[in-house]
Amino acid sequence: MDNRYFDSAELQDMKEQISILKGKLDKEVIVNDALIRKVLSDKADKLKIMGLGKTVVSFLSIPMMVWCTTFLGMSLVFTIVSVAMLSVAFLYMYSSHRDINRTNLMCDDLLEVGERVARLKQRYSSWIKYSVPVFVAWFSWFFYELYNAGLPLLNLHAAVIGLVVGGVIGGTIGVVRYRKIQRISKELLQEIEKYRI
Amino acid sequence: MKTLEIEFTQLVKEYKSTIYTVCYMFSEDPEEVNDLFQEILVNMWRGFGSFKGRSSVATWVWRVSLNTCISGERKKKPHQSVPLSLNFNLFDSTGEDDWQIQMLHRRISRLKPFDRAIVLLWLENLSYEEIAAIVGISVKNVSVRLFRIKEELKNMSN
Numbered sequence: 619m620d621n622r623y624f625d626s627a628e629l630q631d632m633k634e635q636i637s638i639l640k641g642k643l644d645k646e647v648i649v650n651d652a653l654i655r656k657v658l659s660d661k662a663d664k665l666k667i668m669g670l671g672k673t674v675v676s677f678l679s680i681p682m683m684v685w686c687t688t689f690l691g692m693s694l695v696f697t698i699v700s701v702a703m704l705s706v707a708f709l710y711m712y713s714s715h716r717d718i719n720r721t722n723l724m725c726d727d728l729l730e731v732g733e734r735v736a737r738l739k740q741r742y743s744s745w746i747k748y749s750v751p752v753f754v755a756w757f758s759w760f761f762y763e764l765y766n767a768g769l770p771l772l773n774l775h776a777a778v779i780g781l782v783v784g785g786v787i788g789g790t791i792g793v794v795r796y797r798k799i800q801r802i803s804k805e806l807l808q809e810i811e812k813y814r815i
Numbered sequence: 816m817k818t819l820e821i822e823f824t825q826l827v828k829e830y831k832s833t834i835y836t837v838c839y840m841f842s843e844d845p846e847e848v849n850d851l852f853q854e855i856l857v858n859m860w861r862g863f864g865s866f867k868g869r870s871s872v873a874t875w876v877w878r879v880s881l882n883t884c885i886s887g888e889r890k891k892k893p894h895q896s897v898p899l900s901l902n903f904n905l906f907d908s909t910g911e912d913d914w915q916i917q918m919l920h921r922r923i924s925r926l927k928p929f930d931r932a933i934v935l936l937w938l939e940n941l942s943y944e945e946i947a948a949i950v951g952i953s954v955k956n957v958s959v960r961l962f963r964i965k966e967e968l969k970n971m972s973n
Contacts, residue, residue: 626965626968626969627972628922628965628968628969628971628972629937629938629965629968631918632919632922632923632934632938632968633938634915635915635916635918635919636836636919636938636939638912638915638916639836639839639905639916639919640832640836642903642912642916643831643832643835643836644832646900646901646903647900647901648831648832648835648852648899648900648901649827649828649831649852649856649899649900650900651824653899653900654823654824654827654856655820655824657853657856657857657860658820658823658856658857658860724858724859724861724862724878724879724882724883725862725866725869725875725878725879726878726882726951727878727948727949727950727951728878728881728882728885728886728929728932728949728950728951729929729950729951729952730951731882731885731886732882732885732886732929735886736886809927809928809929810929813929813950813952813956813960814952
């Protein structure tokens with residue numbers, strides 16, 4: 619179909635306006651070699667380092683957990699359950715991101731990328747829904763184990779109060795964020811559906 | 816600089832106006848334009864090595880730019896980007912040309928993100944086939960969408 623079917627006054631105006639914009643931008647430098655180099659070295663390298671950092675922390679946290687529970691004299695069952703929980707969390711995060719990292723996502727078409735990113739966000743935020751109750755149960759068990767390990771009661775009470783207050787604040791922020799991400803992702807997916815009809 | 820970096824720098828300079836136009840149409844202020852521009856450069860650089868001409872360079876630049884603006888994960892954070900080398904601010908300049916550009920921004924920014932992308936591609940004189948390939952819809956759907964966008968723009972004017 620030819621573009622002439624859409625030559626309404628508004629679109630013709632817009633064609634002239636975009637020519638003005640392009641003409642103006644073409645005369646500008648906008649980016650120079652130094653800026654491009656800086657963006658690549660600062661941001662792209664930072665992303666690589668952050669990715670590596672996350673992987674290293676993920677792998678180190680399991681032996682750390684084992685060392686911590688052994689040092690504090692906690693039960694073997696608690697250690698096994700804690701390590702299993704960490705492993706599930708890592709596998710979930712890894713599988714969520716595998717699809718995104720495997721291909722160069724940004725090169726695919728707009729609806730495909732929009733859908734995959736929205737689904738990833740939904741999956742991420744769903745994690746909060748399941749992980750919060752599990753972590754509440756884990757923390758309760760953690761304190762039970764600490765109590766049985768014979769730590770001074772005053773230290774134990776201070777730790778419990780700190781963690782409960784932190785947990786309530788963190789949990790509230792998590793729920794608000796979860797609802798917001800779910801709403802935005804749902805709207806985006808609904809819009810994508812309309813385009814695919 | 817390595818060969819790949821030299822090629823990339825050339826490409827960015829060649830398509831700087833396209834990238835900037837997309838950022839401007841998806842932003843509310845100059846700082847956001849700055850951040851988006853640099854995020855697009857990072858995304859382009861990450862895919863540049865594996866791009867290998869699967870589509871035309873222009874199509875690839877449009878895809879990465881629009882995808883970054885529509886679907887990219889962005890968090891509002893204290894300003895960290897390096898400023899772009901621009902001698903004007905399109906958001907609050909007062910000349911006749913600037914007024915026209917701001918008018919364009921007002922019209923386009925009132926459309927939904929995917930409609931914004933379609934109209935931008937159409938304004939760039941891309942064919943319906945090219946628009947369909949970039950957005951991921953059928954050619955017929957492009958014409959239907961453009962018809963609806965035209966109606967929406969007319970309603971805005973009224």
